[in-house]
Amino acid sequence: MSTDPADVENQRLEIRLLLEAIYQRSGYDFRGYASAHIKRRLDHVRARNRLASFCDMIHRLIYDPPFFDEVLAALSINVTEMFRDPHFYRAVRETVVPHLKTYPFIKVWHAGCAAGQEVYSMAILLKEEGMLSRAQIYGTDINPPVLETARRGIYPLEAVRQYTTNYQKAGGTASFADYYTAGYDSVALSADLKKTMLFSPHNLVTDGIFGEMHMIFCRNVLIYFGDDLQEKVIKLFLDSLCNGGFLCLGSKESLRFSAHADAFEVVDAREKIYRKRHVRALGMQGEP
Ligand SMILES: C[S@@+](CC[C@H](N)C(=O)[O-])C[C@H]1O[C@@H](n2cnc3c(N)ncnc32)[C@H](O)[C@@H]1O
Structure with missing residues (x-):
């Protein structure tokens, strides 16, 4: 993805809209999560599904329930172990x-x-x-x-x-x-x-x-x-x-x-x- 400041700002807007779509659809509220973490995780899903932009992800999110679940799973990191640290x-x-x-x-x-x-x-x-x-x-x-x-x-x-x-x-x-x-x-x-x-x-x-x-x-x-x-x-x-x-x-x-x-x-x-x-x-x- 481009690093041009205008493109980066547009991406931020797309991510905000995507998180809003998740919230409106499910009540899961990721809008206050750390933006670097959210972008990294969403980027993975976008690349894996060969989607060109976060905007394309919004469309898939709304009309494709398994894709919605995939995005939710990507946003939740479940790494853990017994007696960690x-x-x-x-x-x-x-x-x-x-x-x-x-x-x-x-x-x-x-x-x-x-x-x-x-x-x-x-x-x-x-x-x-x-x-x-x-x-x-x-x-x-x-x-x-x-x-x-x-x-x-x-x-x-x-x-x-x-x-x-x-x-x-x-x-x-x-x-x-x-x-x-x-x-x-x-x-x-x-x-x-x-x-x-x-x-x-x-x-x-x-x-x-x-x-x-x-x-x-x-x-x-x-x-x-x-x-x-x-x-x-x-x-x-x-x-x-x-x-x-x-x-x-x-x-x-x-x-x-x-x-x-x-x-x-x-x-x-x-x-x-x-x-x-x-x-x-x-x-x-x-x-x-
Ligand atoms: C990395 S794991 C940590 C597990 C364990 N506490 C540990 O330290 O090994 C983070 C967990 O936080 C959960 N989580 C993320 N956002 C949450 C939220 N808003 N409310 C409750 N749990 C949340 C995730 O689903 C995930 O299972």
Whole structure:
């Protein structure tokens, strides 16, 4: 595609119209996502389908439902793994879990959980810390097919070697093999882990809060959002956390530039673990 400034501006306009078409047709709102990410993903689909322009894509989107699904799938990046960034899970175990243990019951929300590996990782960690029976874990995503995989908890056998290494580096106290049954080419995670999990569709752009959470994971999701959308979602998390609740972001994400940064204390800057400050009750009118 041309790099002439006028053409680039025209392309931007075409992409805005395309995202508007997706929103009008489906309610999926990608209009606030980071523009470089959106352009890269749409370019792939355009080239694969040998379409000359984003405008041509709009026509296909409207009249060809399988193409619509292809575009939606391209805009949602579902890369994930169990105990991704093992040092992060080690920090959760060592720094966050002691606080969680002070509650009789905890609620944990994994926003943008993709196919659920992050959710099963946390369930294993909580089980090893004797907390699983006192926890309710929610896994949400905008992508229904990946949520279905999350509910099944069945993953390719070839991924298990990596998951096992991650589990050990994350400070796992048992054998990772204790948590799955191996089949011919896949493994099924234990039903015991699933008892505390609830998976449901939830769109961080358009849907509301999940109340009184003790911990929210939203890792490797905000990175795809533009600045304004990131702010909106961070506010959603602030409103969803109980006082003293923890927020965990991905390694390339941060609260540093957020207008809501002061509402959190930094628990672990490297692992992007934050804690909602206790909000003091406001004094009565007239009180100093
Ligand atoms: C790269 S994956 C991250 C998975 C996991 N959290 C991890 O760190 O391994 C990003 C996920 O965010 C989801 N996502 C993107 N936009 C979303 C939105 N508006 N609301 C909820 N989930 C969203 C995608 O469908 C995808 O499954």
